[in-house]
Amino acid sequence: GKCLHAVTHIAKDAVIFEEIPLVSCQFSWNETCMYKACNHCLRPLETAEENVRRLTGNSSWVLPYPQCCTTKKEDIIRCPDCSTEYCSENCKTLAFDEYHKTICSRTLDDRSAHPIIQLQEAWKQIHYPPETSSIFLIVRLLAKIIQAPNTEEAIETTLSFCHRSVNEDAELAHKFLGKKFSHQVNLLRELIANALPNPKVQQFLTQEGFQSLVALIGTNGQGVGSSPFSSWRRNVEKLNLSAEQKEQIDSLVDRIYDEMYSHTGDFLNSEGVGLYARQSCANHSCDPNAEISFVHNNYRLSLIALKDIQPGEEICISYLGDCDNERSRHSRRKTLMENYLFACECSKCLAEIDDPDVTSEEEMSAEEDD
Numbered sequence: 001g002k003c004l005h006a007v008t009h010i011a012k013d014a015v016i017f018e019e020i021p022l023v024s025c026q027f028s029w030n031e032t033c034m035y036k037a038c039n040h041c042l043r044p045l046e047t048a049e050e051n052v053r054r055l056t057g058n059s060s061w062v063l064p065y066p067q068c069c070t071t072k073k074e075d076i077i078r079c080p081d082c083s084t085e086y087c088s089e090n091c092k093t094l095a096f097d098e099y100h101k102t103i104c105s106r107t108l109d110d111r112s113a114h115p116i117i118q119l120q121e122a123w124k125q126i127h128y129p130p131e132t133s134s135i136f137l138i139v140r141l142l143a144k145i146i147q148a149p150n151t152e153e154a155i156e157t158t159l160s161f162c163h164r165s166v167n168e169d170a171e172l173a174h175k176f177l178g179k180k181f182s183h184q185v186n187l188l189r190e191l192i193a194n195a196l197p198n199p200k201v202q203q204f205l206t207q208e209g210f211q212s213l214v215a216l217i218g219t220n221g222q223g224v225g226s227s228p229f230s231s232w233r234r235n236v237e238k239l240n241l242s243a244e245q246k247e248q249i250d251s252l253v254d255r256i257y258d259e260m261y262s263h264t265g266d267f268l269n270s271e272g273v274g275l276y277a278r279q280s281c282a283n284h285s286c287d288p289n290a291e292i293s294f295v296h297n298n299y300r301l302s303l304i305a306l307k308d309i310q311p312g313e314e315i316c317i318s319y320l321g322d323c324d325n326e327r328s329r330h331s332r333r334k335t336l337m338e339n340y341l342f343a344c345e346c347s348k349c350l351a352e353i354d355d356p357d358v359t360s361e362e363e364m365s366a367e368e369d370d
Helices: 028-032 048-056 089-103 115-126 135-147 151-159 179-195 199-204 207-220 228-237 243-263 329-340 347-351 360-369
Strands: 015-019 023-026 222-226 270-275 290-293 301-305
Touching (some): 023 028, 023 135, 048 228, 135 151, 135 179, 135 199, 135 207, 179 207, 207 270, 207 329, 228 243, 329 347
Antiparallel strands (some): 015 301, 222 270
């Protein structure tokens, strides 16, 4: 029922809007694997050079134009009680005032016994990379409700996100809530209830209430990626360099990425997930006219026009990744039904309605058999 429409002409490449999330968090395995990011805004805490050295496994790399690195190591600050790191005093204060006061472990000793740490370890055993969501969105949502000056308003804001767990038309349970996940979901619910024993959030810790939250983060969670090296590269591109200098930079960047892929693989960014109120109103299209970008190298989301958008035209994004969006109609619709509980009827899907109802893998297998 939600959607976004242009009220004026929007030119291609224009920023339609920007917003920060209601809550966000870094993926648990991403953090465990030493991708250091601000615990609040997800801004990288490594310098571009540190990032390159770690991801290439080559400690001899020295990047030119160090002024193009946006990481300010001198501003990094820790929570005095649990040592959680933030990119600035401002982020530390915002986190504490919004949710961290409730979930801070309050100790640096024997942290393994703390309910939040137990929850983190349980989640990591359930949800292996590549990560697509995080149980800590739920933790921070609930902590935010607990700390909110107006509890009812905070609950209403949370429930404004789509949070159905079953598609009534297709009678298809959300993939997180299928039978094979029932034990894990109940375990997570019990761990969160133990970590947040507060009457303000009890409605969300019943079996039905918790399922709605799992569905909420599953259908509304927006991936967030940040990289100090990518940010450095974008800033270098803005410099007034000669053609020869630009060619040298291009060659350097190519060599670095080759070493990164060889040493680390495809996962090069600090990655997390957030809940964005306005972005969550954008409907899906397999032929979108807008895309999400994180040009500020933190959790601030920018919605960018991919083409000219006319007044009254609906603004649509793709809920699929670039690779998934190029797959067969059947594969795209299958993924969207499993993850977002709807059958896509966008212009691209309608144009391909006569295509065979087979997945991309089945198409490839058939071609190989021929």
